[in-house]
Amino acid sequence: MVKITDVARHAGVSPSTVSYALSGKRPISEETRRRVEESARLLGYRPHVGARALAGRRTNVLALVVPLRAGINVPVVMRFAVSVVTTARRYDHDVLLLTQEEGEDGLRRVADSALVDALLVMDVQLHDPRLPLLRDLDRPSVMIGFPADSAGLTCIDLDFRAAAEACVEHLARLGHRVVALVGSPPEVYVRQTAFAQRVVQGFTAAADRNRLSSAVHPCEATPAAARTVAEQLLREQPALTGVVVHNEAVLEPLIDAFEELGLRVPGDLSVTAICPDELAENIRVPVTSVALPSAEVGTRAVELLMKKLGGTTVPEATLLPPRMTERASTAPRELA
Amino acid sequence: MVKITDVARHAGVSPSTVSYALSGKRPISEETRRRVEESARLLGYRPHVGARALAGRRTNVLALVVPLRAGINVPVVMRFAVSVVTTARRYDHDVLLLTQEEGEDGLRRVADSALVDALLVMDVQLHDPRLPLLRDLDRPSVMIGFPADSAGLTCIDLDFRAAAEACVEHLARLGHRVVALVGSPPEVYVRQTAFAQRVVQGFTAAADRNRLSSAVHPCEATPAAARTVAEQLLREQPALTGVVVHNEAVLEPLIDAFEELGLRVPGDLSVTAICPDELAENIRVPVTSVALPSAEVGTRAVELLMKKLGGTTVPEATLLPPRMTERASTAPRELA
DNA sequence: GTGAAAGCGCTAACAT
């Protein structure tokens, strides 16, 4: 293993000069800096992270806590994780993967043992048991999602309320007067996940504002449930012509079910969704949707964390504005 | 921060005794051990991993390299990753997440900087550029998948050849005489991923052994491609009654396509697959399948790594035997 | 602008 003293000897300077030349934490003559960098490169020097952590109280490692519970969308989590790792690397940081299962103990463990400098927590619940811990921890953290009380925390997410409103406004502009929201599985609401509730709030508010008749239906993540909901919708709202779907798993089955029930999309029924673009684009009828920007959230979250590590204060709440793409699933209401 | 000297003072022993009592690396009187553990618990002592790594040359962190390229199945990767993290925790280890993108540099970086003790590499190619590095590294590693030459490496994977054979044997036993394999997207073969080729070999060998007429078709991961392949199959092998699918993305679309072309599954056509059980169970026609045991592979891979870290020699190759579950998609051939 | 030297908290070899 090549260490800092090796580089120092090779460059003809002292170890501390190597350290400073490489970190830039104090002025070094251009000439020395060059020689040191050259030597480090030549010898393939990699600072021992343990030693660095011990002396400098920095590991350059971030913790990422991923959920693995029912109702979460795996590709979304994965995309998010990859974007976190990629962005972290741009800031010369690595990422330690923790599962939700480890809970508060896991967070405390990696923080107290100085394994990580900062934490990124996904899938935050309205009354998340980890919040007090995260507030107290001496290490900065960023949460993906919003709890009921986000004071003292840094949170980021898609503006789900605005996303739902955008969907409804779009349908209203197309002349639709009776709309429904097909939402997440019931357990998501029971768990009190903020984003699901915000979608409902945005949906309802926008529907009321536009004087639309509206209804909300949670839906299990199975094709059978989609079919059931479709039938129920037509029974309870016979004049229904606009649907907002916030449930990746049933988007396609739902459209199938509607068509099997004799409704053409978008001829008889306009469908919009809040889902990853990738999904919206690749189903039989490409769906007008508000994107779930997992990659962007990941990038932004890491950037927030880096600012906090650097001592900069960052806004407590970051809401990413919805971005809607019109596709083949929405059309003006056909007047009977 | 509470450190080992704090615990030592509290327990009335020396720091080294605390270290030994906690690690069990030398005999400690029952009485002392108990006192030390009690003090550690009471004070909430967490060894500083940096200090431990520096002194003990062990970080208790594993690197996991995940693929993120075209043609890989995201939920499978995620399930695998979660099982790796969970198993690693059972051995008191954490997991650092690396992306394939970082390539050899990434591996060298985390190894040289003593960030990790060992490496787990997914999605190994037949002629993987990382192999020489992994052979040379002073740190143990385990690969998921098999390269062309696995000498000197530790590899583990489902026995894909046996899996394909099991599918064909199953069809043969049911009386089918003309069979086809719908395989991975062409790029997977071009990349020379071993498992795809082994499936082809197993399929062909078993078909020949049973004197079945057979054909192999790569297939893009889109419903349109599935449709095209289905049509092509019926055109080129009009007597086709058995299909093996090794391509998660098109399993359901393919069955849909066959039925739209007038073939009932399993009435006219028996379908088997090599895919995650979760997928096989949850499509319209539950499919007889050989499971893709991502979670088991993850667990076993970590166990192998732990043995290697402990100095035990482990077999170079571990092939998990296929496990087939019969479902609704296969039936005896109807004699016309 | 650069160097010398004191630790950071832990483990393990060396004592007893």
Next chain:
DNA sequence: ATGTTAGCGCTTTCAC
């Protein structure tokens, strides 16, 4: 069975 102590490789005063 336990204690003493010398580092592990780095960062960061403190000195010049």
